Amino acid sequence: MHHTPRRRTRLTRRTLGLALAGVLLAAGSTACGASGDGTGGSDQAPVSVESSDSVKRGTVLSTPFDKPDLVLTDTEGKTYDLIEETKGRPTLIYFGYTHCPDVCPLTMSNIAVAKSKLPKEDQEKLRVVFVTSDPERDTPESLGTWLRAQDPDFIGLTGDFDTIQAGARTLGISLEPPVVEKDGDVVSTHGTQVLAFLPKDDKAHVLYTSDVPVEVYEEDLPKLVDGKLP
Numbered sequence: 556m557h558h559t560p561r562r563r564t565r566l567t568r569r570t571l572g573l574a575l576a577g578v579l580l581a582a583g584s585t586a587c588g589a590s591g592d593g594t595g596g597s598d599q600a601p602v603s604v605e606s607s608d609s610v611k612r613g614t615v616l617s618t619p620f621d622k623p624d625l626v627l628t629d630t631e632g633k634t635y636d637l638i639e640e641t642k643g644r645p646t647l648i649y650f651g652y653t654h655c656p657d658v659c660p661l662t663m664s665n666i667a668v669a670k671s672k673l674p675k676e677d678q679e680k681l682r683v684v685f686v687t688s689d690p691e692r693d694t695p696e697s698l699g700t701w702l703r704a705q706d707p708d709f710i711g712l713t714g715d716f717d718t719i720q721a722g723a724r725t726l727g728i729s730l731e732p733p734v735v736e737k738d739g740d741v742v743s744t745h746g747t748q749v750l751a752f753l754p755k756d757d758k759a760h761v762l763y764t765s766d767v768p769v770e771v772y773e774e775d776l777p778k779l780v781d782g783k784l785p
Contacts, residue, residue: 610768610770610771611764611766611767611768611771612767612771612785613751613761613762613763613767613771613775613785614761614762614763614764615760615761615784615785616759616760616761616762619756619758619759619760620725620726620727620750620758620759621725621757621758621759622637622638622641622646622648622752622757622758622759623637623648623722623723623725623726624637624638624722624725625637625638625686625712625714625718625719625722626714627686627712627713627714627718627719628695628712628713628714629695629710629711629712630695630696630698630699630702630710630711631695631699632695635710635712637684637712637722638757640682640710641682641684641752641757642757643754643757644680644681644682644754645680645681645682645751645752645753645754645779645780645782646681646682646683646684646751646752646754646757647666647681647682647683647684647749647750647751647752648684648686648726648749648750648752648759649662649663649666649683649684649685649686649747649748649749649750650685650686650687650688650719650723650728650730650745650746651663651685651686651687651688651745651747652687652688652689652692652693652743652745653687653689653692653693653697653698653701654689654692654741654743655743658747658765659747660705661765662747662749662765663683663685663702663705663706663709664705664769665767665768665769665772666683666705666706666749666772667683667705667706667709668769668772668773669769669772669773669775669776670683670706670776671706672773672776673776673777673780677776677777677780678708680754680780681776681779681780682710683706683708683709683710684709684710684712685698685702685709685710685711685712686711686712686713686719686722686723687711687712687713687719688719688723688730688743688745689733689743690713690714690715690716690719691716691733693711693713694713695711695713698711698712698713699711716730716732720732723745723746726748726750726759727746727748728745728746728748728750729744729745729746730744730745730746731743731744731745747764747765748762748763748764748765749762749763749767750762750763751763751775751779753779753782753783753784754780754782755782760784761775761779761784761785771785
């Protein structure tokens, strides 16, 4: 524990209000290399009732989220206006960091595999945006190197932490500044939801939690690219 600092992400939870019956659903948060408990989020959004089958699927939001107004730096060191650059395109947005040992790389890998199954023209339409929750370490260069191992077309964004945190909060995603513990561990707390924005209105209509398997992304991406709900 003391010889090499390591990163981990404690469990975070976002509580969602179900549109029908007012039942609360905990969505999109898992431990990212952490052994400790998580903290509950206070953000709520109405959602529709999920499928009752045994496979964890995305949640269709009754009240879609607007795309966050984020102007950050991409992996080429250029200014990237999220709203303008992804306007009218099917877009997946995820907040995470490259030092994450498990959840972040698994989530991006699942999306990359599902994207690779799309026809080439649909792959070119889709935008997958990874916004770092650890901008101090995730420079444009290091973020680009990490993402290229997943998919060379994935978009990586970094910048000021406060700006990134504010953007995440508009989507109900919790981000906290990394904290160095006494034993040298650097603890980073971030939500692990993936938000899917449809091209017809540039709003997030579907939320995926970290336990959604790759098969669900493979089923859903063709529909999302066509502007349809899964």
